[in-house]
Amino acid sequence: MNMEAFVLGCGGMMPLPYRHLTSVLLRRDGDLFLFDGGEGTQVSLRRLNLKWKKINAIFVSHTHADHVTGLPGILMLSSQVERTEPLYIFGPPKIAEYIETSRRVLDMYINYPIIVKEITEPGAVYSGDGFYVRAFPLEHTKTCVGYTLEELDRPGEFNPEQAQKLNVPRGPLWGKLQHGESVVNADGITVSPEQVVGKNRSGRKFSFVTDTLYLPSIAKEVMGSDLLICEGMFADDCSDQAKEKKHMTARQSATIARDAKVKRFAMIHYSPRYNDRELETLLSQAKKVYPAAELTKDRMRFEIPYVE
Template identity: 70%
Template sequence: MNLEAFILGSGGMMPLPNRHLTSVLLRREGELFLFDGGEGTQVSLKRLNLRWKKISVIFVSHTHADHVTGIPGLLMLSSQVDRDDPLYIIGPPRIAEYIETSRRVLDMYINYEIVVKEITEPGIVYQGDGFHVRAFNLRHTKPCLGYVLEEDRRPGIFHPEKADALGVPRGPLWSRLQSGETVTAADGREVRPEDVLGETRSGRKFSFVTDSLAFPEIADEVHGSDFFVCEGMFERALEESAREKKHMTAEQAAYLAKAAEVKKMALIHYSPRYTDYDLKQLLKEAQNIFPGTILTRDRMVYPIEYID
């Protein structure tokens, strides 16, 4: 089952010619999940030839303009195609007000159901087939949420020699065992999945954190992530400014990644003060702490693989 992250926008505060505002799209076996929708989101969706009608849920971190101004256009765009399934929008308090006001003032034509859910307590906010999405509180100038999409554990590796030894004939019964179902062997004995499968294996974990002070509990929330997207808005020299604005530096993000033992961290939400060349300084400072750091770039695609 494929799991891919598409960086639709990597900038913070204001869009630049080659850097749209923060937005990440996750594609899991054809189903799409959008995390924030800054200005320029539609442009990257179009350039990447992604099917926006397949977006199931939009997860919003907070209601600052650089994270939501791309959403109204996306809602109107989705009315240009047939859509049977509802679109869920999940975010902090006042996201419902923002969506409703945008629809009313812009006189939007919407031909599908929009379901808005405001999160007031951390925890699981969405569940799908084989995965769930959990929200947790960040520390910004207004209510702000981080998100983790985590897959369920997978069955262990199937050992055909064990199935043969237990008298289970090759064919549909093997598939049923691999799906977690108990079957009956040729001699009438019941054979359980655990009789022929190895230890269960982990699924994949994606985490999204932006616009927050760095604090230790973030590492607990994103621990073990295969792909951790985290803001790295400023260099170390601007740490005081970052603290005043309730943001974090690339170096602080790296300390979180190290403590959380993530597989890969991707910096995002850069201050517009940094040119593409200047971003090398952010990367250097982060990699000194956590070597598995990369810079996100608009329209970058990152496959998230099973560790085994």
């Protein structure tokens, strides 16, 4: 089962000619999940030729303009095709008012159900086949949450050679063993799944964190992520400004990645004061803490493989 993340926009505060506002699309096989929807989200979706028509759910960190102004266009875009499946939208208080007001003022014709759920406490907010999405609190100038999409453990690998040695005939009995059931072999002896199936294998974890003060608690929430996309808005010389505006420096973002022992870490939501060349300063400071730190760029793709 493939999983990959597409950065639709990596900028903060205001769009630049070469940098749309923050938005990430996560694709897990046929399921699509949008994390924030800043201005320019539609443009990157079309340029990447992604199948945006079937976005399952949208997860909004908070209702500042640079994270939601792309959403009305996404809602209208989705109504251009036949769709019967509901679109779920999650976010802190006021996200329902924002969606409803946009629909009313813009006279949107929506031909599919939109289900908006406001997050009032941390915990699982959405689930599907073999995964769930969890929200956790951040600290910004208004209510803000981070998200993790976590897969459940996968069954261990089935050993057909061992099954044959134990005289279990190929066919339905193998399937029962793989689904955790004991069976009786050709000799009338009971064979348990533990004899032919390895230990459970871990699923994958994607984490999205933006617009927050540095909090040690964030590392616990994103612990062990296969991919952490986290804001790194300012360089060290703007640490006072970061604190005042309740944002993080690149170094603080890297500290979370290090403490959480994530497998891959990339920064997002840069201040518009930094052009692409100047972003190397943020990257250099982050690498002093987490040497494998990366910068996101618009329309960048991250593959999230299983770790066997």
